[in-house]
Amino acid sequence: MWKREEAVRVPPQPVSPPVPAPAPAPVQVKAPEPSIARTEPIRQEKAVVNIGKSVIIKGELSGSEDLTIEGQVEGKIELRQNVLTIGPNAKIKAQVAAKTIVVEGSVQGNVMATERIEIRDKGSVEGDLAAPRVAIADGAHFRGSIDMQQGRGAAERSADHKPAATASSTSAPAAAPVSTPSTSSSAPAPAGVGAR
Amino acid sequence: MANLFGWGARKESAVEKAAPPPADQVCASIVLPKFLSALSQVHTPTILDLGPVVGSNVAFLGDQLGCKLLIGDLHRDLDTEGISADEARERIMARLNATLVAPVNGVLCWDVFDFLPRPTAQALGAYLTGMLAPGGVVHGFFGTTQGELTHYSRFVLQSPRLLEVRRVPAKPVRRTVLQTRDLTVMFGGLTMVESVLLKSQQRETLLRKP
Numbered sequence: 001m002w003k004r005e006e007a008v009r010v011p012p013q014p015v016s017p018p019v020p021a022p023a024p025a026p027v028q029v030k031a032p033e034p035s036i037a038r039t040e041p042i043r044q045e046k047a048v049v050n051i052g053k054s055v056i057i058k059g060e061l062s063g064s065e066d067l068t069i070e071g072q073v074e075g076k077i078e079l080r081q082n083v084l085t086i087g088p089n090a091k092i093k094a095q096v097a098a099k100t101i102v103v104e105g106s107v108q109g110n111v112m113a114t115e116r117i118e119i120r121d122k123g124s125v126e127g128d129l130a131a132p133r134v135a136i137a138d139g140a141h142f143r144g145s146i147d148m149q150q151g152r153g154a155a156e157r158s159a160d161h162k163p164a165a166t167a168s169s170t171s172a173p174a175a176a177p178v179s180t181p182s183t184s185s186s187a188p189a190p191a192g193v194g195a196r
Numbered sequence: 197m198a199n200l201f202g203w204g205a206r207k208e209s210a211v212e213k214a215a216p217p218p219a220d221q222v223c224a225s226i227v228l229p230k231f232l233s234a235l236s237q238v239h240t241p242t243i244l245d246l247g248p249v250v251g252s253n254v255a256f257l258g259d260q261l262g263c264k265l266l267i268g269d270l271h272r273d274l275d276t277e278g279i280s281a282d283e284a285r286e287r288i289m290a291r292l293n294a295t296l297v298a299p300v301n302g303v304l305c306w307d308v309f310d311f312l313p314r315p316t317a318q319a320l321g322a323y324l325t326g327m328l329a330p331g332g333v334v335h336g337f338f339g340t341t342q343g344e345l346t347h348y349s350r351f352v353l354q355s356p357r358l359l360e361v362r363r364v365p366a367k368p369v370r371r372t373v374l375q376t377r378d379l380t381v382m383f384g385g386l387t388m389v390e391s392v393l394l395k396s397q398q399r400e401t402l403l404r405k406p
Contacts, residue, residue: 119251134258136251143249143272145295146265148258149240 053089061094069105080114088122101131103140110144220362222354227390227400229356231302231335234404235261238331241301244324246270246308248350248364256353263302266295270308271348275367285316292323299329305336306351307398310371317372321382325405334386334403338374341397345371379403 048066051057055071062078069077070087077084077096084098090105097112103123111117113131121139128145136142235241241261245253246268257263273279273287303324309317324334337349346368352360374382376391379401386403393399 134254136249136254138251140249140251141269141272143267143269146254146258146267149262149264 048085086123220360222358222360223394224357225359225400226357226392227335227402228353228359230390230402231304231333232260232356234331234333235263235302238301240264242266242298243302243304244268244296244300244327245304245306247304247306247348248272250350250352253351253353260356266300268292268295271311271364271366274311274369277367281313281316285313285319288316289319289323292320296327299332300327301329301332303328303332303334303336305334307337307339307349309336309374310339310345311348311366311369312372314372317374318382321379322384325383325385328386328405330405332405333389334383335401337394337398337400338379339371339398340373340375340393341371342373343371344368 048068049063051067051069051071051073053070057071057073058075060076060078061073062076064079064081066083066085067079068085068087069090069092071089072091072093074093075095077092077094077098079098081099083100083102084096085102086092086096086105086107088104092105092107092109094107094109095112096107096109099114100116101111101113101118103111103117103119103125105122106124108126110128110130111125112129115131116133116135117129117131118135119125119137119140119142121137123137124141126143128147129142130147132148134146134148235243240263242264243257243261244266248269248271249267254265257265268288268291270288273284273291276284279287309320312320328334339345346366347363348366350362350364352362354360376388376399380388383403386405388401389404390402391399392401
């Protein structure tokens with residue numbers, strides 16, 4: 001009987017060796033590493049920079065990341081390839097240019113987008129808008145001019161610039177004059193007699 | 197009893213079709229299609245809208261005419277508290293002077309003139325006449341009965357013939373009644389192309405610069 005018990009006790013010992021479970025553990029650690037490596041670039045692309053409520057900027061603001069402004073800016077804002085969100089608390093007195101502009105706060109100055117301008121219901125703009133697409137919500141306040149034709153021209157120009165910029169930066173100036181006739185040739189698209 | 201026979205219901209539907217009562221509603225316009233048609237002859241026309249901005253109108257006019265829009269929103273000046281009529285006039289004229297750097301092809305007055313004191317209305321009429329390009333058109337609704345105005349209208353273009361009228365509370369003012377002869381004097385040099393008296397006692401008018 002005694003021997004039997006021993007015999008029974010013995011097997012649990014070899015079972016314990018699998019305790020080297022720490023060995024698989026490093027495997028688990030290794031696994032997340034590649035996933036972190038994958039998510040990092042995505043995070044960088046989607047990263048939105050915030051300018052907080054208490055921040056006041058006077059001067060020129062430019063960049064190549066999406067930006068949300070909650071503070072005050074006076075001067076000029078330029079994010080040619082990115083989305084600019086003017087938050088509900090923001091007060092902007094500036095010329096604003098971006099790919100897409102969303103206004104939830106207050107803007108005094110001209111606003112130009114190569115893709116779209118959106119003024120949300122609590123948003124307020126006093127100035128001129130130029131973009132191929134403009135959306136103004138009910139309850140928004142706007143005073144100034146809206147030019148969707150000029151916006152289209154700007155969008156086409158920026159589209160023309162893109163391949164030039166990727167090819168070589170030096171060719172960009174040469175591309176600019178070429179883009180001008182292309183926009184003028186596309187202008188007559190809306191059927192008009194040209195009375196003016 | 198009248199309702200039993202459907203008499204009341206018939207009356208209500210007749211009123212709805214005929215005039216824009218105080219509540220929000222949709223009404224047909226005979227004059228507006230002519231305004232749009234006149235502007236469709238112009239390549240990239242410029243339109244001055246004296247009313248508040250309406251997002252769907254911006255999209256509608258952009259699609260229909262490919263135009264440049266100037267939003268005046270005069271009600272905002274008129275509704276400003278603690279401001280006299282003279283100050284309001286100066287403010288409006290100064291701002292329009294700054295905004296209108298070139299002639300415009302069309303002016304949408306909506307019902308703004310009802311809210312303007314007579315001197316302001318006359319000054320604005322003369323100014324708009326001067327700023328209108330040859331062939332340009334002016335569209336507006338002009339009230340024909342005295343009374344206090346407590347709401348202004350936001351006109352939403354649903355189609356070239358249909359307008360949704362939304363009532364927005366405004367600083368109460370006495371309506372300035374402008375009869376046809378007043379309009380002829382005020383917009384001296386413009387021809388009255390169309391003038392339709394609506395059951396709402398408003399005259400929908402289209403004027404054109406020869």
